[in-house]
Amino acid sequence: MLHYAQEQLQGDYYTRAFQAGAQEDTLILNMGPQHPSTHGVLRIILELHGEYILRAEPVLGYVHRMQEKMGEVKTYPQYLPNMGRVDYLHALAWNWAYVLAVEELLQLEVPERAEYIRVITCELNRITSHLLWWGAYLLDLGAFTPIMYGFADRERAMDLLQIITGSRLTYCYYSFGGVTADLTPQFIDGTKEFCKYLRTRLPMYKDLVTDNMILRHRVDDIGIIPVDMARRYGVTGPNLRGSGVEHDLRRNTPYSIYDRFDFEIPAYEECDALARYLVRMDEMEESLSIIEQAIDSLPEGPVTPPKMPKVIKPPKGEAYGAVEGARGVIGIHVISDGTATPYRIKLRSPSFSNLSLFAEVSEGILLADAVSILGSLDLVIPEIDR
Amino acid sequence: MIKKTPKQSTLQGIKSLFVGLRVTGHNFVMPQITTHYPRQEVDNLVTYRGHIELVPKEDDPMTSKCILCGQCAKACPSNCIELVIRKEEVEPPPAAEAQPDADKEEAPPKPAPKKKVKRILEAFILDYNLCSLCGQCVQTCPVDSLEFSTNSYLAGFTREEFVFELLERMRKKYKASSSG
Structure with missing residues (x-):
């Protein structure tokens, strides 16, 4: 006993x-x-x-895997596969933030074609992330069918990414100075077709879900995050744009070649769950437009830099790589002491900040609305715990 | 571009329910898009990247292209590759007898040529239990002696079944393809 x-x-x-x-x-x-x-x-x-x-x-802490500590015992390339495991929904953005920081340390030039490939694949990955959020959020709110439609479309995008990356979820595709594999004609044709296809699906999503009266009652005026609260907690990404701030790293501090594309930063001023919902729905369309522009202007050339050091040993120094992920600003701070292993890697995950405000936002609300707010924040738990 | 969320009147709300039903009805009569495994299989497995396999030499399919540099084992983040190397001493080729020169007798005699050591790959062990399929080994290989397999239906009952000896697998595969 x-x-x-x-x-x-x-x-x-x-x-x-x-x-x-x-x-x-x-x-x-x-x-x-x-x-x-x-x-x-x-x-x-x-x-x-x-x-x-x-x-x-x-x-927090149930899926804490010591990702930061692991960075201190592995060499620079050995840490690459970890990035896909931090956030399994937008793995390529984490890949990108890490290679961006190490490239800055190494002073590596990325070939132009590789930059375009990174933009195309990262935006495609953003769409898959938003589609999963869309289905899962509505599942939380009690609608079962949307996740089926969302997953059917997401599968198509994941099939495309599988062609070049070889995996479906935890991608390890970017390498220092480029990407590991070139695009195939199959991928390019498939992506063009997918963009057209998803444009026919998004109006259906709007008819079925966005305009639906039941959904409106669950999200309208629920979970209001005023701008000052969002700023206090360091909220970024669609959650901040849902509070009426037009902040997007792709526009505000354009990394890579994002300044060459013409796209909108959707933002809504209502600060509620519906605003955050609509931001993500609009973002999918913007991502599609970025992909189409990038594919149309895809240059020829190599995808890896011509001169690549055999062993990656960055000189002493620090670098910070920040990209706009599906949930907000992903930042990776790498400190090098001149050896083949990083001295320290700090991961800044957007979901951690986004979750932190939940305690304040949920005071005095109904329990059923708490589910709606949690879903509208688009949390990925492994990213919070790291 | 800061927008306002569109507001809905009650009438529009009620109409939205019927619009939603129309979408559902339309999809109800559409053909099925799911695949009924195991009676059916998906057709995109060619691009699947499974565990690694050794690539044989073109002229000799029983030996691999591997040059035993060990870069793959070093690059692996999870230490799942182990190379078993046998060292074999090879008799040096007999050096050409130099003509004895009477004038240079005080010159020191040439050191005997070192015995050459030939390294032979005995086994290439992959512990697939630990592998995270990142592909670092394939990228670092200088002679492209590694490739990805496409078997996505790999399954087993014990951990030991996932410790592969890739050299043996490569030879078996060749034997099976040459006999059948």
């Missing part, structure tokens, strides 16, 4: 620490780590008064 100490029966450390300040006649509820709407292992401790949330506290 098992015997538990009295304090063990009251829950783990987080629950006990949380209960200390609770009022009377309230209910402490663990939302997660195994909750369908947390998409991974996010745990949120809630103090409920009836159906209303008084306090909320996210508990």
Whole structure:
């Protein structure tokens, strides 16, 4: 027979620490780590008064894998596959942020064709990420069919990425100074076709879901994040643009060749879940337009730099690579001490900042709306824990 | 471009429900797009990148292109490649007898030529349990002696089944293709 100490029966450390300040006649509820709407292992401790949330506290670290520490024991190229595992939905953006930082350390020039390939594949990956978010968010809100449509379209994009990268989810495609494989005619034709196809699907999404009265009631005026709150927590990406700030690294500090393309930065001023929803739906169209422009002006040439050092040993120094991922600004700070292993790698994940504001935003709202807010933030848990 | 979210009247809302039903009805009569595995299989497995295989030499399919440099094992982030190398001493070719020169007798005699050591690949062991399919080994190989397999239906019951001896696999594959 098992015997538990009295304090063990009251829950783990987080629950006990949380209960200390609770009022009377309230209910402490663990939302997660195994909750369908947390998409991974996010745990949120809630103090409920009836159906209303008084306090909320996210508990992190269930999928902590020491990604930063791993960077200190592996060589520069050996750390590349880790990037795909940090954020499994927009792996190529993480790939990009890392190679951007190391390229800055090495003073490497990236061939023009490789830059175009990076733009095309990264935007395609952004679309797959948004499609999954779209399906999963609506699944949280109780609509089952949209995820089927979203996944059917996402499969097509993943088939395309599989042609050149060889994998479907955790890509390890960019290398220092270029990309590992050139585009094939099959990929180029398939991508052109996919862009046309998705443009016919997006109006269907609008008819089926965006204009739907039931969805409007679940997202309109729910989870209002004012601009100053977003700025305090360091929110970036579609969540910040949903608060009416036109901030996008692709436009504000154009890295790579993003300054050559003509695209809009969608932003909505309502600051609610609907605004964040619409930002992502508009972003998919913008990504399609970027892909089409990039494919039309794709130059010929090599995809790797002509002179590549055999062993990658950057000189002493620091570099910061930042790109716009599907969830916000992805930043990687690499410090080199002149050896083949990085001295330190710091990963800045957008989802961490985006989740941090949940405690403040969820005060005094209905429990059902908390699910809607969590979904509208588009969290990827492995990215939060790293 | 900062936009305003479109607002909806009740009438528009009710209309939206019927529009949604029309979409669902349209998709209901569309042909099925899913694949019923295992009765059917998807057709895009050619581009799948599975575990690595050794590439044989063109003129001798029983030996691999591998030059035993060990770059792949060094590049691997998860240390899943192990090369078993046998060293064999090879008799040096007999040096041409120099004509004895009476004038230069005090010159030191030539050192005996070193015995050459030939390194032979005994086994190329891949522990596929640890592999993360990043492809670093294939990229670093200087002689393109590694390639990806396309078997996406690989399955097994024990860990040991996923420790492959790639040299043996390469030879078996050739034997199977030459006999059949």
